[in-house]
Amino acid sequence: MKRYSAFSIVKNALTGNKDWSPAWRKPEPKARYDVIIIGGGGHGLSTAYYLASMHGIKNVAVVEKGYLGSGNIGRNTTIVRSNYRLPANSAFYEKSMELWRELSHELNFNVMFSPRGVLNLAHTPGQMDTYAERGNQMRLMGVRSELLDRDQVGRLNPGLDVSGSSRFPIEGGLLQPDAGNARHDAVAWGYARAADALGVDILENTEVSGFLKEGDRIVGVETNRGEIRADKVGVAVAGNTSRVMKMAGVDALPIESTVLQAFVSESIKPIIPNVVTFGAGHLYVSQSDKGGLVFGGNIDYYNSYAQRGNLPVWEEVTSELVSMFPNFARLRLLRSWGGIMDMSMDGSPIITTGPLPGMYLNAGWCYGGFKATPASGWCFAHTIANDKAHDINSAFTLERFKDGRPIDELGAGPTPWYH
Amino acid sequence: MRIRCPWCGERDHREFTYIGAASAIRPPIASTDMEAHKSYVYDRANTPGDHDEIWLHTGGCRRHVRVRRNTTTHAVSASEPVGPWRDTLDALNTVDPVGGDKT
Numbered sequence: 072m073k074r075y076s077a078f079s080i081v082k083n084a085l086t087g088n089k090d091w092s093p094a095w096r097k098p099e100p101k102a103r104y105d106v107i108i109i110g111g112g113g114h115g116l117s118t119a120y121y122l123a124s125m126h127g128i129k130n131v132a133v134v135e136k137g138y139l140g141s142g143n144i145g146r147n148t149t150i151v152r153s154n155y156r157l158p159a160n161s162a163f164y165e166k167s168m169e170l171w172r173e174l175s176h177e178l179n180f181n182v183m184f185s186p187r188g189v190l191n192l193a194h195t196p197g198q199m200d201t202y203a204e205r206g207n208q209m210r211l212m213g214v215r216s217e218l219l220d221r222d223q224v225g226r227l228n229p230g231l232d233v234s235g236s237s238r239f240p241i242e243g244g245l246l247q248p249d250a251g252n253a254r255h256d257a258v259a260w261g262y263a264r265a266a267d268a269l270g271v272d273i274l275e276n277t278e279v280s281g282f283l284k285e286g287d288r289i290v291g292v293e294t295n296r297g298e299i300r301a302d303k304v305g306v307a308v309a310g311n312t313s314r315v316m317k318m319a320g321v322d323a324l325p326i327e328s329t330v331l332q333a334f335v336s337e338s339i340k341p342i343i344p345n346v347v348t349f350g351a352g353h354l355y356v357s358q359s360d361k362g363g364l365v366f367g368g369n370i371d372y373y374n375s376y377a378q379r380g381n382l383p384v385w386e387e388v389t390s391e392l393v394s395m396f397p398n399f400a401r402l403r404l405l406r407s408w409g410g411i412m413d414m415s416m417d418g419s420p421i422i423t424t425g426p427l428p429g430m431y432l433n434a435g436w437c438y439g440g441f442k443a444t445p446a447s448g449w450c451f452a453h454t455i456a457n458d459k460a461h462d463i464n465s466a467f468t469l470e471r472f473k474d475g476r477p478i479d480e481l482g483a484g485p486t487p488w489y490h
Numbered sequence: 491m492r493i494r495c496p497w498c499g500e501r502d503h504r505e506f507t508y509i510g511a512a513s514a515i516r517p518p519i520a521s522t523d524m525e526a527h528k529s530y531v532y533d534r535a536n537t538p539g540d541h542d543e544i545w546l547h548t549g550g551c552r553r554h555v556r557v558r559r560n561t562t563t564h565a566v567s568a569s570e571p572v573g574p575w576r577d578t579l580d581a582l583n584t585v586d587p588v589g590g591d592k593t
Contacts, residue, residue: 313536323533327511328561373508376538376561381491383504416532472532473524485531488508 072268074179094260095139095267100274100299104132106455107292107301109279109315110308111135113144113255113441114433116262116273117448118307118455120178123269125449126456131271132301133263134294136278140259143309146410147441148333148367150346150355152189152250153214156205159466159478160419161212164439166463167446168214168249174445180261183254183360188345189247190219190227192395194239198350202245209247217246230342230396238394239351252346252357258444282319289319289429305455307433307447309440310376310411321426325416325472326435327487330375330409331367332384336402338362347395354391363405366392370412370438372488380409412437417477418490422450422464431455432469437490491564493557496571498550505549511535512542512556538562544572 153164291300368388415435
């Protein structure tokens, strides 16, 4: 791998930019690997990278049915945060924040991590109390938080209607100053390039159609490019988890797939310096470096594999945006799209060995997959390499549902589309 | 997305509240089989394609409807009444439902 640097940019500029090489190879599949990761999204690629970089397991293939980054890693609203209440989630997402901070240096690829702050707005005194509690819990777990009153919110976000006369008047908000954004595509490309440089084969347009079994044990996968064998097979396929696991004979999981839509407006001059979320509904908005407002809200509340949603969510999301920022009412929408969320029954992920011998499962990311990308791969790689969960992901088991230990951050119960 | 209510006819899905997969059926209350109760609460097949599910016609007749909907196209191919009103449908259909079709 040729390292990227300021020097390499200058040198290539002077030589007509003819010396850049592809960021990763397009290898032919080998007959056998030590580990196969199904799913060339953020989590699969980061898993492969950490297997190679931290555990010395370099004979690894990442099998991706489409092109690299074609799934949720390229479809999210790029928010990175760790403002959780339950210890299992807090420790995990803080691990992710720790990795995010050094990720560009580690991968030698600018993932444009921008800790610009995530501000959750409160609209009632009761909600302020709840946010004070949440902020205190974050602090107890070592995560910085600041409770802001209405004036402080108004100074932070000049475009916000803090007049007190809006339909849902803003009381204040809870700020996680260390949270922010990262460039989602760059995360996929950066992990792919760094993993490839360590010897990982990234097999694009290679769709898994079945699993190779010896008895109960998974010993490889069948693909449209032939059989590939491996000692260990990790599954990190987000919204397609149930579909892929069914090929292995796992007919039921505590997961339902739904569609989450996201939106980008036309470009405007800088107006939102951070990430703002609406507290009287569900909306999160930030501004990309190109100037477009990137925003999203709730999932469409029904099972879906369609990668496109319906109009009621557009109406809900855009009306929430305009109630917060009345001056956005005449903005035009540039694009919208949908991604398939693997909504778990308690809203928390699964990173575990099993459920079959030789298999490892990484799933149940709900809305939260993007910010988890580094820690998810870090923990999944540890789990695959050691056949045992790391302390950080030891609570994210499949057994927790049977044992009565769900990690239900919202207290919404086993209703996946409410998480 | 439009859903046909057996009583009210085809309506915008915004009139309905999604209740969940129709395959989730509670084991007999006397059952002490923990695995069966856990499966009822948590385990779902979640396969793409035709999906049987229960919707509540919240903004209409407030009855539950079993719907077969394709999760890759959102097309609804069948809907039928469920619950204690199931057997009253024929009697109701002799009365003109307001704003709906009778079929």
